[in-house]
Amino acid sequence: MQTFGWPEALFILRSAGWTLALTAIAFFIGSIVGGAFAIMRLSRLRWLRRFAAGYILVIQSIPVLMVLFMSYYGLSALGIELPPFLAASASLSIYVSAYLAEIWRGSIESVPRQQWEASASLAHTTAQTYRHVILPQAIRISLPPTVGFLVQLVKNTSIVQVVGFVDLMRAGMLVNNATYQAFQIFTLVGAIYFAICFPLSRLSRHLEKVMNASRSH
Amino acid sequence: MPAVLIEGIHKRFGSLEVLKGVSLSVDAGQVVAIIGRSGSGKSTLLRCINGLETFHAGKIEVAGHMLTQDPTKLRELRKDVGIVFQSYNLFPHLTVGQNIMLSPRITKNVPQAQAMALAKDVLAQVGLSEKFDSYPDNLSGGQQQRVAIARSLAMQPKVMLFDEVTSALDPELTGEVLLVMEKLAKGGMTMLLVTHEMNFARTVADRTIFMHQGLIWESGPSKELFANPQTPELANFVKAGAH
Numbered sequence: 001m002q003t004f005g006w007p008e009a010l011f012i013l014r015s016a017g018w019t020l021a022l023t024a025i026a027f028f029i030g031s032i033v034g035g036a037f038a039i040m041r042l043s044r045l046r047w048l049r050r051f052a053a054g055y056i057l058v059i060q061s062i063p064v065l066m067v068l069f070m071s072y073y074g075l076s077a078l079g080i081e082l083p084p085f086l087a088a089s090a091s092l093s094i095y096v097s098a099y100l101a102e103i104w105r106g107s108i109e110s111v112p113r114q115q116w117e118a119s120a121s122l123a124h125t126t127a128q129t130y131r132h133v134i135l136p137q138a139i140r141i142s143l144p145p146t147v148g149f150l151v152q153l154v155k156n157t158s159i160v161q162v163v164g165f166v167d168l169m170r171a172g173m174l175v176n177n178a179t180y181q182a183f184q185i186f187t188l189v190g191a192i193y194f195a196i197c198f199p200l201s202r203l204s205r206h207l208e209k210v211m212n213a214s215r216s217h
Numbered sequence: 218m219p220a221v222l223i224e225g226i227h228k229r230f231g232s233l234e235v236l237k238g239v240s241l242s243v244d245a246g247q248v249v250a251i252i253g254r255s256g257s258g259k260s261t262l263l264r265c266i267n268g269l270e271t272f273h274a275g276k277i278e279v280a281g282h283m284l285t286q287d288p289t290k291l292r293e294l295r296k297d298v299g300i301v302f303q304s305y306n307l308f309p310h311l312t313v314g315q316n317i318m319l320s321p322r323i324t325k326n327v328p329q330a331q332a333m334a335l336a337k338d339v340l341a342q343v344g345l346s347e348k349f350d351s352y353p354d355n356l357s358g359g360q361q362q363r364v365a366i367a368r369s370l371a372m373q374p375k376v377m378l379f380d381e382v383t384s385a386l387d388p389e390l391t392g393e394v395l396l397v398m399e400k401l402a403k404g405g406m407t408m409l410l411v412t413h414e415m416n417f418a419r420t421v422a423d424r425t426i427f428m429h430q431g432l433i434w435e436s437g438p439s440k441e442l443f444a445n446p447q448t449p450e451l452a453n454f455v456k457a458g459a460h
Binding site for chain 2: 117119137
């Protein structure tokens with residue numbers, strides 16, 4: 001029987017790279033889509049607001065696992081076969097976009113209404129108001145919850161194993177199936193997750209403190 | 218042609234009518250103070266003049282611009298009409314200099330060097346040249362309000378609106394802001410100001426308007442108006458010493 005040694009440990013470490021890659025891709029694409037939905041959610045056009053609110057409501061109300069099943073098994077039943085990595089990236093991006101849209105909408109709305117009035121009174125367009133006045137303030141406000149969400153994302157990527165993608169979690173399970181040294185293996189897997197998430201959690205808390213300090217005047 | 222022409226403005230918030238047909242004409246270079254109790258509609262009237270509030274009937278013409286809700290035309294109007302708010306509303310993430318330079322640069326494409334010269338000039342006018350690189354949070358309320366005035370001036374407006382600009386300030390900080398406004402008035406700026414500073418209205422404003430229940434209840438040259446109120450409402454208001 002195979003035992004848990006260096007080759008297995010390296011295999012798990014390499015798979016951690018896939019977890020990171022998946023997190024980065026989902027966060028990047030999810031940010032762009034989520035940012036657009038946050039702005040749409042605050043649009044003056046009612047149909048655009050409703051469309052964005054509907055999207056966010058639906059995605060937040062179903063398990064991300066279901067989105068993953070839909071994009072992998074659901075689409076393949078319709079004849080569209082996505083490779084596991086693509087299905088996983090797309091599903092997680094959709095999940096990220098709905099949550100970031102809500103976090104960022106809240107951040108934009110927490111910039112005082114008077115800032116919009118002052119900006120409009122200085123003859124700025126709506127786009128200029130966002131670009132020069134509202135977003136710089138909203139981004140500062142949004143940093144702690146955004147980084148906090150990123151921590152959740154790192155852990156939640158583990159669901160992609162259900163479509164056969166080998167991430168950190170799946171790698172641990174594969175090695176366990178071959179060696180049955182579950183305790184050592186999952187200690188290592190847990191330690192890697194911790195090594196990724198702990199600094200991010202600290203960063204989020206640090207940002208929160210910095211924000212609170214700069215807002216008390 | 219008057220700098221500000223207001224004709225028959227009606228404005229409702231839901232079923233509450235806050236302006237019930239207000240007409241007013243202000244010539245270029247005139248300073249007009251608007252006084253009245255809270256809820257008399259004076260701030261709403263002022264905010265109608267640069268389109269921050271919409272109205273249901275009547276028309277407003279400011280600095281040659283007819284007020285509409287068309288965004289492009291509204292921006293053209295706002296380039297010529299400055300407003301200063303009770304809560305200053307400086308942009309907290311920008312320095313004093315950046316606060317002032319931003320709008321000339323992005324709305325009129327004023328080159329950086331020229332915008333900076335302009336900013337330094339208006340800051341000097343409000344006596345805060347040394348604060349160019351400070352952030353708003355590090356200034357007193359009075360200083361922030363003077364920066365807000367400078368920021369408006371940098372747009373080189375033809376008309377300036379002041380919405381209770383000293384109401385959030387301690388008495389000792391009120392004076393420095395009023396001094397800046399008095400200087401502006403003497404320099405020939407067309408000004409409309411909603412204020413609780415009766416003394417300032419009496420001594421600086423050419424004309425004072427007393428608003429009551431959504432109407433111009435009484436108006437006239439400031440000194441006369443305060444010395445000889447024609448209506449019991451104004452007499453009571455003056456006697457109560459503001460509020």
